[in-house]
Amino acid sequence: MEKSEIIRIRELQEEFFATGRTLKVSNRISALKTLKYSIDRHCDDISRALYEDLGKSDTESYMCEIGMVLHELSYMIKNTPVFAAPKPVFTPVVQFAATSWKKPSPLGTVLIMSPWNYPFLLTMGPLVDALSAGNTAMVKPSAYSPATSKVIKDIIEECFPERYVAVVTGGRAENQYLLDQQFDHIFFTGSKTVGKLVMTKAAEHLTPFILELGGKSPCVVDETANIRLAARRIVFGKLLNCGQTCVAPDYVYCHESIRDELADAIVDEIIRQYTSDPLSNPAYGKIINEKHYNRIMGLIDEEKTIFGGDGDPETRQIEPTVMTDITWDDPVMQEEIFGPLVPIMTFSDTDEAVRVINAHPHPLALYVFTEKKKTARRFMNECQFGGGCINDTIIHLASTSLPFGGVGESGMGSYHGLNGFKAFSHYKGIVDKKTWMDMPIRYQPYGKLTLKLLKMFMH
Structure with missing residues (x-):
């Protein structure tokens, strides 16, 4: 894929995200259900592709890839409304009268770069979490597992318009084109060598990222x-x-x-x-x-x-x-x-x-x-x-x-279930200060009792 095409799709996704359609939890659930239905329909195609790329049996393909993605989809379909709801938190007495809460919000347009060893699971798993959190996504599967990458592309194009989810196939050139762009989050699974490159490119744009690497376990x-x-x-x-x-x-x-x-x-x-x-x-x-x-x-x-x-x-x-x-x-x-x-x-x-x-x-x-x-x-x-x-x-x-x-050289950040939702979300801290009372203690000029009262309430 040409660099200009990648830029076009990313800009299209930014425009779509700005419409606010991914913010609605009902739309997220609908997207997840659509993806689950399509994966169910394409189970045989996925298994054939995994056999062609890696020689995996039908049982291993379902147990370790297809079934795990379907399980994550079922879990997120059920729990996304709970995960996406504002979470009330304790409000310190010095902020009386007020209420406080944490509001999860999607990060925006995310990039998911996946490896060849579990090409279906490690592409679709993070995508499920990203969609649950309300993001648009560009997905880059590995060039080393071409049969599975093709099935992934077919499924995603069947489920979503490119302004919502798009698949970029290809090799190192496409990886470089993608990493040259500014995303709101990068999720990478692969080797430490490429992980270092992802970190370097992300730093140029101050883009947050998650790295899932490996090591000698x-x-x-x-x-x-x-x-x-x-x-x-x-x-x-x-x-x-x-x-x-x-x-x-x-x-x-x-x-x-x-x-x-x-x-x-x-x-x-x-x-x-x-x-x-x-x-x-x-x-x-x-x-x-x-x-x-x-x-x-x-x-x-x-x-x-x-x-x-x-x-x-x-x-x-x-x-x-x-x-x-x-x-x-x-x-x-x-x-x-x-x-x-x-x-x-x-x-x-x-x-x-x-x-x-x-x-x-x-x-x-x-x-x-x-x-x-x-x-x-x-x-x-x-x-x-x-x-x-x-x-x-x-x-x-x-x-x-x-x-x-992972931790250290084996990676940074985590996902799956609620942790996956959090990985692709930003939690806004919000205080709703009431107007029927306004404590004067914080305003100047400070009286003789101000410090004493602050020590009493804040200690």
């Missing part, structure tokens, strides 16, 4: 954990979408006394869930492109591999691969893996584990498997991370009641 397993169940849930979280999940357990960090037992259990679970020949399993996905396939294969150390390690460049599939005796100096620990590799590291005690995790950049997620509540609380309280689970992986992402977002 640890999965801690102590000596009290239910090893078999831990292995089952780790394999589920790690191999979902062939490991291409921002909150996947990046590496397993276990107590040294259980390493061999846990490693064997993980291998058993891989075979149980994906068969002994995962590359022939139709429910096992593929790496998004050749570049990422080669990058992930380059992280495999054959001498430390106890299971898997092979790949098929023709199908861009990589076997689930388990590696032991891993240290922080190994290539697999130098970057976020974003693939089906399971490096296993060990610690000797909880103090060491907490210290090591905190010595590295804050991850997007942290998982702890333990039967000790005290141990679980310690990791949850003392480690910095975006969100996580105790005795499970991934599932915190699926709750509309929980904020989802």
Whole structure:
């Protein structure tokens, strides 16, 4: 898309927002219902596109993308009237007589830039929240998932005029054109490298933004954990979408006394869930492109591999691969893996584990498997991370009641449910001062009792 066309659409959306039509809650609900109906109608098209781009099965596509968007839509359709209503707050006695409230208002025209790994969920999820909050939106899906981007474009164009919601397809040039424009908010999901560019461009216009990035999310397993169940849930979280999940357990960090037992259990679970020949399993996905396939294969150390390690460049599939005796100096620990590799590291005690995790950049997620509540609380309280689970992986992402977002290098800002509504809203603080009384204490000239009275009321 040409830059002039992007500018035209943005100006069109600004004009539409200025009409006030998105302010009416009934109009927002109508838009959300229209989108939900269209997604229901296009479920098969979405599944086919996700299979073409990432090799996702129909079940995984619905469980991890389509179903989650529909759930967010249902939740926001039900709760938007409550979220959008003014919220009364306490009024200090020094402001007597008055009432005070917080009034949520939409930010305006927002830009949503989404990634390729969950191309439908991470495009439509933020869009649902943006529409619930009353914004217009320009949506830029990833060029790496073209089939899904096309379906997204078809659905949005079926539901909305471009003055309300528009899709911009293309690659780096279109990204640059968009970031050169002034939006009222930018929502970006993707890599840290591009996230830094978004921050830089947003700063030029003083545009607020939310960044959902990633990082090396640890999965801690102590000596009290239910090893078999831990292995089952780790394999589920790690191999979902062939490991291409921002909150996947990046590496397993276990107590040294259980390493061999846990490693064997993980291998058993891989075979149980994906068969002994995962590359022939139709429910096992593929790496998004050749570049990422080669990058992930380059992280495999054959001498430390106890299971898997092979790949098929023709199908861009990589076997689930388990590696032991891993240290922080190994290539697999130098970057976020974003693939089906399971490096296993060990610690000797909880103090060491907490210290090591905190010595590295804050991850997007942290998982702890333990039967000790005290141990679980310690990791949850003392480690910095975006969100996580105790005795499970991934599932915190699926709750509309929980904020989802990173901290530090893993991102900033959060969304989902009410937090998503807040992410795309500005809360105005408003005081309604009554006219039937006017306290003279604040006006000059100040009398002898003024300071005494202020200290009494404001202390």
